[in-house]
Amino acid sequence: MKLNIAVLAGDGIGPEVTAQSIKVLKAIALEFDHSFSFNYAPVGAIAIDETGNPLPEATLEQCKNSHAILFGAIGDPKYDNDPSAKVRPEQGLLALRKSLGLYANIRPVKAYDTLLSKSPLKKDIIKGTDISIYRELTGGIYFGKKEISADGDTASDLCEYSRVEIERVAHLAFKAAQSRRKKLTLIDKANVLETSRLWRKVVKEVATSYKDIELDFLFVDNAAMQMILNPKQFDVILTENMFGDIISDEASVIGGSIGLLASASVGDKYAMFEPIHGSYPQATNKGIANPIASILSAAMLLDHFDLNDEADLIRTAVDKSLALHITTPDLNTKYDNITTSKVGDFIADFI
């Protein structure tokens, strides 16, 4: 297969972890006789520095002309504490999601048997956890109208949802549940929010086309608790943009490291693959950034093109690196000198 992949490595540790997934994808191409080309384009703080725009026109064009996008990370602390900054790196990521119509963000959360002891949660709580989170990604309070009064003393953010926005991601989540354990949990705050009541109504209607799926509902506050008390109760989770942001980061503690969590952001036309961790500026260029989340995002990319054997081989290689303690310091209690790049080398060589 021939794939043009746009590489948006972004800020902080983004470039170094993305370099490892490219290494791995090249090994796959060699092994399975595919042809992958990689086209680099700037996004985020680095793009602001170069062009003043966190998502330059040329970068967006590059994405639209590619089969898939491999994304690194975005964000720089120099913008976070400046509430008056007009341009922020995150706008690049949000604009990308919106412009490409990437309305579903899929985040698998798994407890690896070899890493059970790394989690702050007890082993018996997490062992066997296997969740797939479907987060709506182009609507809600992220994209509603934002206002700040002239005197700067009142501000607002509008959370909006329409039936169509809910239906399309719900269908993806129900389909995923069909190929899994056939359970779907909608997380909302229907006892307070009008948008949540719309979510509940529409999702119930969509559910009538998936009679084999057990559907249940959880208020987001309770869900934040249940995720820690008993994560095994979840199979597929479906939720709106902001709740999905919070719940999926929370769920990352189950795997023992956020450095393991991959995600896919898909729409009807485009698809982007990225680790869920951020740009982690303190770690930049120290060789300590865990590349596995990015490498597993590359595996999700392959799955997206039905290259399942290829994706499975990456996952086997990752399991092997975990089992042999070929991992960065966040996970490693045995060796203290395994760098980002060495993990990438090991996984690529294995392939």
Add this chain to the structure above:
Amino acid sequence: MKLNIAVLAGDGIGPEVTAQSIKVLKAIALEFDHSFSFNYAPVGAIAIDETGNPLPEATLEQCKNSHAILFGAIGDPKYDNDPSAKVRPEQGLLALRKSLGLYANIRPVKAYDTLLSKSPLKKDIIKGTDISIYRELTGGIYFGKKEISADGDTASDLCEYSRVEIERVAHLAFKAAQSRRKKLTLIDKANVLETSRLWRKVVKEVATSYKDIELDFLFVDNAAMQMILNPKQFDVILTENMFGDIISDEASVIGGSIGLLASASVGDKYAMFEPIHGSYPQATNKGIANPIASILSAAMLLDHFDLNDEADLIRTAVDKSLALHITTPDLNTKYDNITTSKVGDFIADFI
């Protein structure tokens, strides 16, 4: 001291747990020679059944004529899954908060040494955790304009904040930090929300009056992760309404049971005390509901009137009941027949 206390026991397990805190408050009155009177008034689903209104006018009057309010729980599943229900029990609680101007919700989260093993988190992660969460309670997306289109296919919720709303709760939180470990963490989503950027700006300004307090900022997604990875890093947390709802319920896992967590909702004129757990309808009238959260809310009520010795005596009695395993089944691994009422009796007798 003479105190008129309005008792709004509400739905589900609300009445049975509240009955225990009244028992305990009566024991305190006897022991310390105070005069507490209790005036019952309906709220929530039970008030809807009786009057059609989740917060009847007479109940609100009762609250306004009392020194403090003891609140039970609210909510009934028959409303949760009916997105078209025009009247919902939760509206009673929200209207109460708004009408009484209870803008700050204070939720202490503590790891009890005797209960460390009950938490899904590992002992070394939680031991020593002592957090005080200040959640803004009368603003944000809870109270902003809600709209649903005529065809029912689009909905919206507006999140709004003004400088004053942020300042008043921020002052309370900074003051609390001064009498604690002098650290305050603001949780927001300033990389996405305009309201969060206003929070960050105003809280930084307020901080200039509290130079002894170390102020830091955390995005809500990261905070949801940090709460589990390393809860000991937190002292006072300050956050807006919806994030506070989620983060404080999540934090409840640290104590081993949500049945232990009390809260105070205070404003400039009125104050209300309630367990953070909900109405837990499945448990109603089975004698299994843990009354400790409600009893500790009564202790917060006493603290509010500077009856600190009285409040401390309640807390000592609670510690004793935990140490002796006089607890409901959610916490008890030793005896299986300790009911809600027996826990109340033990604590009242101890006093």
